[in-house]
Amino acid sequence: MTTANGEVEPGRLGGQFNAIFVCWILGFGSLISWNSMLTIGDxxxxxxxxxxxxxxxxLVYQPFALGTMALLAYNESKINTRRRNIIGYILFTLSTFLLIVLDLATSGKGGxxxxxxxxxxxxxxxxxDAHVQGGMVGDLSFMQPEFMQSFFAGLAASGAVTSALRLITKAAFEKHKNGLRNGTMLFLAISTFFEFLCVLLYAFYFPKLxxxxxxxxxxxxEGSKTVTADLAAAGIHGSENQGELQRLSNKELLFQIKDYALDLYLIYVLTLSIFPGFLYENTGEHQLGSWYPLVLIASxxxxxxxxxYTPLIKCLKIESRKGLMIAILSRFLLIPAFYFTAKYGDQGWMILLVSxxxxxxxxxxxxxxxxxxxxYKGPEQNALGNLLVVFLLGGIFSGVALDWLWLIGKKNAF
Known part of the structure; x- marks a missing residue:
């Protein structure tokens, strides 16, 4: 197979289930290191x-993610996606391993x-994160929607799995000397393994499906140059008739999808203005004691x-542009809900709100x-995926900055 000219139905090709599973693992690896950092916050x-x-x-994480992502998105049509994603996963692997080295070198001391x-x-x-998330979303934007859904499910699964493991390790190590540190080292070792697994899967298995x-x-x-290296890795070399086809510019694309870009920005500006800082520092003391923030993060x-996974249920998936905007704006009612629940409510109501x-x-x-x-055409879909991730990360960065407002009026806040 040198090109896909419409003669073959995608559903008849092999590897669909394997591709969905690999997308899940690649999504899992894209955030497991960062989610481990959040989960071992205690x-x-x-x-x-x-x-x-x-x-x-x-606050340190997000400017580097957003700045790098903006630069990569601006140049996405010239970037080798294969190299970009592999560099990202290797950097995740080395950085996670360095956290272990740093802790061992300092003997687990603060300062x-x-x-x-x-x-x-x-x-x-x-x-x-900017290399991997933008690269993968751009790549998957011209494939089946199920691949994108599975990738984003993997992103969320990294948080759920690390939260579950954190609760288990806290119960197992809580009464042991250096138990908190031992649990943390176990977390980081698991994260390093999964990051290395993602390098292998993306480099050697995924392109050949x-x-x-x-x-x-x-x-x-359709004119995409970003896939050339991945096709070569799968034994497919560009045909001579492949040329530059006319496509919308990034500016034109952004104008057409401005509401979707704003949707993602608003989703994450709200979420990150509450999670995780508010949950660690503004929810007070309750019966669960030191378990309380971990339970909230896990919830x-x-x-x-x-x-x-709920969008896989057709009747629950929102496809209307106006419907999406209304649903997203209505989430901002959660801000007063969290404020009053933290001030007057018990832990059950807080867990419900966080869920x-x-x-x-x-x-x-x-x-x-x-x-x-x-x-959209393949090259436009790749660019569109990168642009959407820029706004997603922009929302996260803004939310992280706004999260500090919860500390106003709090004693010993600074």
Whole structure:
């Protein structure tokens, strides 16, 4: 198969289930390192109690992710997607491993020096995230919507799995000396393994699946240059009649999808203004004690994962552009709901609110990401995917910055 000219139905090609599963693993690997950082936040709070680690580390991560992503999105049509994604996963692998090395080198001690080291590694996470998330979303935008849904489900699963493991390790190590640190090292070792697995899967297995070759060949026939290296890795070399076909510019694309871009921005500006900083520092003391923030983080992650599968139920998927905007804007009612629940409510109501935050975040994200690329050519879909990730990360960055507003009026906030 040199090109996909419409003679073969995608559904008849092999590897569809395998591709969906690999997309899930690649999504899982895209965020497991960062989610591990969020989930082991209680360890970093014990090491750096005066530095607001959940807020500061997130604030360090996002400018590097957003800045790198904006640069990559601007040049996406000239970038080798294969090299971009492999570099991203390798950087994730090395950075996660360096967290283990740093902790061992400092003997698990706090202080300014180790905290600066952690911040530097987290900045590398941001650069890796921009490479991987933008590259993968752009790549999957011209394939089946199920691949995109599975990738984003994997992103959420990384949070759910790390939360579950954190609860298990806390129960297992809580009464042991250095139990918190031992649990953290186990987390980081697991994350490093999955990042390395993603390098192998993306580099050697994913490009050779027949259905993946079909969609990449189709994109190449429509003028895409970003898939050339992946096709070559699968044994498919560009045909002589492949040329530059006319496509919409990034500016024209952005104008046409401006509502989808705003949708993603608003979804994540709300979510990150609450998660995770508010949940760690603004929910007070309750019966669950030190387990309380971990339970809240786990509740969000589990329901975020559930929400990324609910669009597979056709009657629940929102495809109307106006319907999506109304649903997304209505989520902002959660801000007063969280404020008054933290002030007057008990832990059950807070867990319910966090769960609703998670399921709506996951559901609306997948709805936007699977609907937006429809009707465009392969090169345009790749560019569109990159642009959407820029706005997603922009929403996260804005939300992280706004999250600090919850500290106004709080004693010993700074």
């Amino acid at each position: 360890y970093y709070y014990s090491l750096f109690p005066n530095y607001h680690p959940s807020r500061v580390l997130t 300014v020096g180790p905290f600066v080291g952690v911040c530097a590694i987290v900045a590398a996470f941001g650069v890796a 027949p259905i993946v070759k079909y969609y990449r060949s189709k994109a190449a026939s 969000y992650n589990v329901w975020d994962l559930v929400g990324r 609703f935050l998670g399921i709506t975040n996951g559901h609306l994200t997948v709805c936007v990401m699977t609907v937006a690329p429809k009707g």
